[in-house]
Amino acid sequence: xxxxxxxxxxxxxxxxxxxxxxxxxxxxxxxxxxxxxxxxxxxxxxxxxxxxxxxxxxxxxxxxxxxxxxxxxxxxxxxxxxxxxxxxxxxxxxxxxxxxxxxxxxxxxxxxxxxxxxxxxxxxxxxxxxxxxxxxxxxxxxxxxxxxxxxxxxxxxxxxxxxxxxxxxxxxxxxxxxxxxxxxxxxxxxxxxxxxxxxxxxxxxxxx
Numbered sequence: 001x002x003x004x005x006x007x008x009x010x011x012x013x014x015x016x017x018x019x020x021x022x023x024x025x026x027x028x029x030x031x032x033x034x035x036x037x038x039x040x041x042x043x044x045x046x047x048x049x050x051x052x053x054x055x056x057x058x059x060x061x062x063x064x065x066x067x068x069x070x071x072x073x074x075x076x077x078x079x080x081x082x083x084x085x086x087x088x089x090x091x092x093x094x095x096x097x098x099x100x101x102x103x104x105x106x107x108x109x110x111x112x113x114x115x116x117x118x119x120x121x122x123x124x125x126x127x128x129x130x131x132x133x134x135x136x137x138x139x140x141x142x143x144x145x146x147x148x149x150x151x152x153x154x155x156x157x158x159x160x161x162x163x164x165x166x167x168x169x170x171x172x173x174x175x176x177x178x179x180x181x182x183x184x185x186x187x188x189x190x191x192x193x194x195x196x197x198x199x200x201x202x203x204x205x206x207x208x
Contacts, residue, residue, distance in 0.1 A: 016040065016042040016046055018050040019054075021046050025040045033059060035059045038075055039055065062187055064178075066180055067177060074175060086191075088127075090199075096127060099128065113133070114131060115131075115165045116165070117130060117167065118165070121168060129162075130165075138176050148163075163178060164182070166179075
């Protein structure tokens with residue numbers, strides 16, 4: 001697991017995302033992973049060591065599930081999207097739980113392969129639950145199965161086996177992201193526990 005701060009930053013300097021390195025990257029644009037475009041490094045040596053350590057797999061999560069290589073606006077907005085997703089789980093937990101129960105009755109064969117869809121193109125967002133295979137054409141990529149398997153594994157560690165699909169528009173383009181909350185927690189260890197705890201406390205005060 002990485003130890004970086006907010007992923008996808010575009011400042012002129014930042015912290016190297018290689019494990020056990022605290023050096024500053026003076027120009028992230030010159031030291032950025034060419035796959036996910038979200039991680040930056042202080043040197044080629046750090047980039048190679050991090051690739052061998054765990055970024056080989058994490059890069060696919062960021063690239064395929066979170067679309068970091070598609071749009072700079074997505075990379076910049078991922079932390080915000082992650083926090084909004086987490087807030088909705090807290091505020092609408094009871095409603096989402098009922099939708100999940102209904103989906104498990106409707107698709108018993110997929111009861112452990114479900115995704116909660118949060119359509120943020122409208123306000124308040126629309127919620128629905130579908131089997132994961134409902135999104136296989138959207139994420140038509142050779143590593144689809146491995147990415148979903150990896151995200152599910154991480155979700156089970158948090159004692160939940162339901163992922164989130166977030167839909168939003170950037171201009172006239174529809175973007176569909178798979179569990180930013182789980183993906184960032186796994187690949188970047190973000191948000192930190194203290195921020196997550198604070199967010200849950202504040203969101204619970206406004207529970208719908």
